Amino acid sequence: MRDIVDISIVGAGPAGATAALVVGQTECRSLLIDEQRQAGGQVWRAKDRSILSAPATPESRSGDNLRERLAASGVSQMTDTRVWQIERQGEHWVIHTLRNGTAGRLYSRAVILATGAREEAQPVRGWTTPGVIGLAGATALFKQSIRLPGRASVVAGTGPLVFFVASEIRRLGGTVAAVVTPNTRADWLARLPSMMARPDLLWRGGRWVADLMLASVPIYWGHAVKSVSGDDRVIGVTLCRLATDGTPLPGDIGIAADSVCLGGGLAPSIEAAQLAGVAVRYRPDLGGWVSEAESDGSTAREGLFLAGDSCGIRGAVAAELHGQIVARTALRHIGQASASDPALERAYRRASRFGEAMTALSVLRADPIGLATPDTVVCRCESLTRRAIEDEIESGAVSSNAVKSGQRAGMGPCGGKYCQSSVARLIALQENRALSEIAPPTPRPPIRPVPVSALAGDFDYGDLPMPKPAPL
């Protein structure tokens, strides 16, 4: 007799973990699955054992608090576990997992996907030089192991994340050579009314900027990193100012640095939901292609619910509230009485207003591909340059799938996560079409690479379920 869970939750970040806490208060059987060793996701990532004595931050406190609540709740957790496929079988969802090199499957009546976000790449000349990391990657370094990206870092990107990363580098004793952001001060002022929805968060962000200014860290508003120099290690970057429409203006500025934190904004992680059959739509204001879901998390697929950033980037605070709302929807689905909570929904709407304003700032003014030269690598798995992709489009490959087929852009280990937005932008530019018309490539399992031996396992040849041979 197979074991059937009532509600499985994939992703133990703010949305998934809080959903698990709500579900954990009921009688129903639930399971929280995550890739990391401990719950917390990217935002509330747990510290490595070696640095437990490091001073607490608001993120580490929220994360520790969450982990304590999860432990006390008795919610079953399956950490260090990758989900590689989700499929519907009869009345149930089957979640295919990989843990310690062994494949497994979980049967569940309902699934909440809380797969969060990933960072977009920012292809400029030299972005693949060792010493360049993403802004999100930098935060993982700080939170998990208190490591710095280098001795002197240029921190570049949009929205609040660039200031958070810069202030963390300073707090941990590093040097910020410069902060570079395509946003202008006017961009930020325009968002103030929405940010007032959460004055606490606004205050915290303001302190990051004030700290940088007090320390005389140069902040280049309305600028972008145009290229990174250095062969086997970063030695510096070149900046340019951006016009109001985002195009680069003449007059380069050189800055010496041994590392660069380069962010291209966050995009929802939609692959798991796509494989489960959930449609996507283009919402540039929410980070790009988002999974189609109602605000209560329900989707067109029965028993499948989405929570948090995967249905649009709104940030951790909104995700935490959304997780609680979606958990109630899932509980109702499996027949547990769970009334909706108007106060919770109001709080979610407030947090969303703030989060959506931050996302709007994070959507680059500059076309991210606009700074890539013809020789700039766009697909790093297959070392394809902008020119190679443009030539392919010129010769008639005018969809993401066609460029993938013809040039292998998206066929490497990253599965297209790094290049698909750039490829779509190049098609849009060359074909004079809207980005909303250029769908991402068809998603393919596994969601993460899986060793053949893990899937095959130990088997007797005679037990393989061989179908009838093909007709002669």
Add this chain to the structure above:
Amino acid sequence: MSENHDIAIIGGGIMGCAAALRLASGGMAPIVLDRGDLGQGASGVNAGTLSLQIKRVRLMPYALKGHEEWARMGDAVGFRRTGGYTLAFTEREAELLTERQTLKAEAGAPIEFVTNNQVLSAEPNLTRRVLAASYCHEDGYANSSLTGQYYRGRLREASVPYRERCAVTSITRDTQGFVLHTGGPPIKARRILLAAGAWLKPVAAMLGVDLPVNARINTVSVTERMPPLFATVIGHATGLLTMKQKGNGTILIGGGWQGRGTPQEGRGEVIADSLIPNLSLAQFALPKLGQARVLRSWTGFEANVPDFYPLAGELPGVPDAFVLGCVRGGYTIGPYIGRLMGDFILGHSPEMPLFNPGRDFEKDAT
């Protein structure tokens, strides 16, 4: 404004494109329409195996001609003639291998039986548990991902217009021929060729014809790049495995294991209960495959009729309408049978006989 063409071809896969090229070279003005991208259906997502050892006996002459076509297309489609082994691991499989490959050799394929030692000296990384094997030096593969881009180039060269993301929603008739309704202005053509692969049934239904077309949902997987592990195309006596290592080191695994979904829904789903035995069989044949990580698995819809022979000829009951599809081994045979179809429509007598789409499928069923 509508356009007028000598013939409209619905379906821009290998067969539709190959027919269009032949028709254009014979003096007709075709247009190719596809609901998605060119060569993105079965033509572009199959495992790319060009193996005479897995072709049907009666289709062998067509497959031999197909191999010549692929060799001519060469590098542009990633063609490699590597030779290929078909393996049997049990007594029952060995019998099947002997029976089937003997008939295929008699039909003209240069297939020979080889010893276990011959297999292992050529491919030392294969399992020691090979009981019987056959070899065909003609076998190899091409890169099916390049199909779309290849035919785009050929159609452009031949000045044959094509429309991608152009689904035909209905077909009506006027005094001149057919009127194809799409999202844009209607397209008029004196003749029509249905080459829509797994979508043939709904397309033929627009002309009031019920074709008994079903779709198989074949699963294919690819690994990350690996050091060279084998050089030939590896198959299995049952046909349930094809495996090749590409020049870039990735290993492509197929064999026709069934996923889930229908062409009408537009989405095929990889199912673990099919993928796992497929990969297990591959790992059994090549134990070192276990170390490789699977990067992607996908499905493609392969059209067939109950007797598993092609539809290639006039669409029954509809003058000036033709149909081409459901060719078992369609990747291999497609470029050739597309050319034959072009000849037929041009009024020439084709080099080899076509397959009457109006036949009694139950009678011929095997």
